[in-house]
Amino acid sequence: MYNFNFQSASSLDDAAAKLAAAEDGTVIAGGQTLLPVLKQRLANPSDVVDLSGIADLKGIKAGADSVTIGAMVTHAEVAGSSDVPAALRAVAEGIGDPQVRNRGTLGGSVANNDPAADYPAALLGLGATITTNQRDIAADDFFTGLFETALNDGEIIKSVTFPNATKAAYAKFPNPASRYAMVGVFVAQAADGVRVAVTGATECAHRGPKLEAALSGNWSADALDGISIPPEHLNSDIHASAEYRAHLVVVMAKRAVAAAG
Amino acid sequence: MPTVSMTVNGQAVSGEVEDRTLLVEFIRENLNLTGTHVGCDTSQCGACVVHVNGDSMKSCTMLAMQANGAEVTTIEGLAQGGEMHPMQQAFHDNHGLQCGFCTPGMLMSAIDLVAKNPDPDETTIREQLEGNICRCTGYHNIVKAVQQAAKTMGG
Numbered sequence: 583m584y585n586f587n588f589q590s591a592s593s594l595d596d597a598a599a600k601l602a603a604a605e606d607g608t609v610i611a612g613g614q615t616l617l618p619v620l621k622q623r624l625a626n627p628s629d630v631v632d633l634s635g636i637a638d639l640k641g642i643k644a645g646a647d648s649v650t651i652g653a654m655v656t657h658a659e660v661a662g663s664s665d666v667p668a669a670l671r672a673v674a675e676g677i678g679d680p681q682v683r684n685r686g687t688l689g690g691s692v693a694n695n696d697p698a699a700d701y702p703a704a705l706l707g708l709g710a711t712i713t714t715n716q717r718d719i720a721a722d723d724f725f726t727g728l729f730e731t732a733l734n735d736g737e738i739i740k741s742v743t744f745p746n747a748t749k750a751a752y753a754k755f756p757n758p759a760s761r762y763a764m765v766g767v768f769v770a771q772a773a774d775g776v777r778v779a780v781t782g783a784t785e786c787a788h789r790g791p792k793l794e795a796a797l798s799g800n801w802s803a804d805a806l807d808g809i810s811i812p813p814e815h816l817n818s819d820i821h822a823s824a825e826y827r828a829h830l831v832v833v834m835a836k837r838a839v840a841a842a843g
Numbered sequence: 844m845p846t847v848s849m850t851v852n853g854q855a856v857s858g859e860v861e862d863r864t865l866l867v868e869f870i871r872e873n874l875n876l877t878g879t880h881v882g883c884d885t886s887q888c889g890a891c892v893v894h895v896n897g898d899s900m901k902s903c904t905m906l907a908m909q910a911n912g913a914e915v916t917t918i919e920g921l922a923q924g925g926e927m928h929p930m931q932q933a934f935h936d937n938h939g940l941q942c943g944f945c946t947p948g949m950l951m952s953a954i955d956l957v958a959k960n961p962d963p964d965e966t967t968i969r970e971q972l973e974g975n976i977c978r979c980t981g982y983h984n985i986v987k988a989v990q991q992a993a994k995t996m997g998g
């Protein structure tokens with residue numbers, strides 16, 4: 583790891599000011615992605631600004647028709663919170679292992695936008711809104727590409743608001759070694775209709791319009807029987823071929839619908 | 844170089860570190876507590892697990908500065924007055940180790956597991972030890988040890 587200047591931020595404004603003053607600054611949340619990246623010398627920030635002291639980024643607030651989760655809330659806290667809907671708790675509980683869940687955060691996972699990360703599917707599947715220190719961004723506009731998001735340089739995620747859904751569930755086929763999703767599918771009967779989000783299959787999580795159309799008419803696993811996903815733009819690596827991932831998308835979608843009831 | 848301060852195994856400690864110093868490096872190299880092991884150094888194997896403010900964490904994937912002000916417990920902090928912790932005793936009784944390299948992290952994770960699941964079944968134990976890799980035992984005796992310890996720790 584190259585050395586850097588470690589700074590603690592006391593507020594969102596303080597963090598933004600420290601980033602702005604740094605030559606090439608980055609924020610650190612749980613560090614479960616950033617530290618492995620730094621160890622491999624894939625990044626060389628001049629300053630690393632720690633968000634853990636910012637009270638505004640913590641806590642889970644249940645509203646009448648949504649729940650708002652602070653960016654620094656850990657996966658373990660989400661998994662264990664009775665204010666969080668079961669489908670979202672299950673997403674958090676399925677991430678990595680207990681030690682990763684004790685440090686890794688919602689904001690870090692969303693900002694990182696790993697192609698095989700779980701939370702992006704939940705945000706898209708529930709039609710969540712990402713609140714930053716600058717603005718609100720709809721999940722549909724947030725995940726823009728491989729490790730790419732709509733965040734500007736120096737923009738910090740404050741919280742994510744998840745609207746309640748009538749029914750929702752997530753089904754994940756974990757890579758047996760890393761636990762990341764080979765393919766994960768989140769399905770929901772949301773306020774604006776049926777939403778299906780797929781992670782692990784392409785360069786980043788995305789909606790599944792074919793699956794949504796089929797489930798809108800008939801909310802049952804059987805409704806997905808005839809559907810095939812073309813493998814052309816799907817990820818292919820030592821863990822799974824594009825054809826296998828295409829197959830998994832439909833299988834996971836069916837399992838998610840069955841689990842949602 | 845910044846100064847970091849924390850409580851480790853009940854004792855206030857502080858030391859000079861680089862900003863990039865990992866918690867495990869501080870524990871092993873500054874404090875000479877070498878029971879916490881570095882297996883993979885890539886956040887996978889769990890040999891470096893310690894407790895930070897009561898939760899198990901991989902000390903190779905945490906900066907020493909991120910533990911500034913925290914309460915840390917390492918494997919050296921488990922035995923009290925020459926008596927092994929019930930989890931250590933259970934690993935001993937059930938032959939829950941062979942080479943011993945993964946054992947410190949395995950014990951720290953297992954203690955956190957039982958604290959959060961006082962009566963864990965076998966599936967829960969296997970799932971919750973997901974972050975700890977043992978290449979010797981096939982996990983079988985480790986699971987038995989955790990089951991025994993859960994009984995003694997609860998009672």
Ligand SMILES: Cc1cc2nc3c(=O)[nH]c(=O)nc-3n(C[C@H](O)[C@H](O)[C@H](O)COP(=O)(O)OP(=O)(O)OC[C@H]3O[C@@H](n4cnc5c(N)ncnc54)[C@H](O)[C@@H]3O)c2cc1C
Pocket residue numbers: 608609610611612613614615616617633653654676677678679682685686687688689690691693694696698699700701737738739740760761762763886887
């Ligand atoms: C062994 C292992 C297994 C894992 N398995 C899974 C898995 O199964 N599924 C899964 O989804 N993930 C998995 N992860 C990743 C894990 O969920 C990470 O915790 C997460 O991706 C990053 O969160 P973090 O809080 O650790 O962020 P950090 O590592 O601190 O930061 C990640 C990136 O996000 C930026 N960032 C952090 N917070 C903010 C913010 N509030 N605003 C703007 N930018 C921010 C940082 O600058 C950095 O670029 C795994 C990780 C490990 C080590």
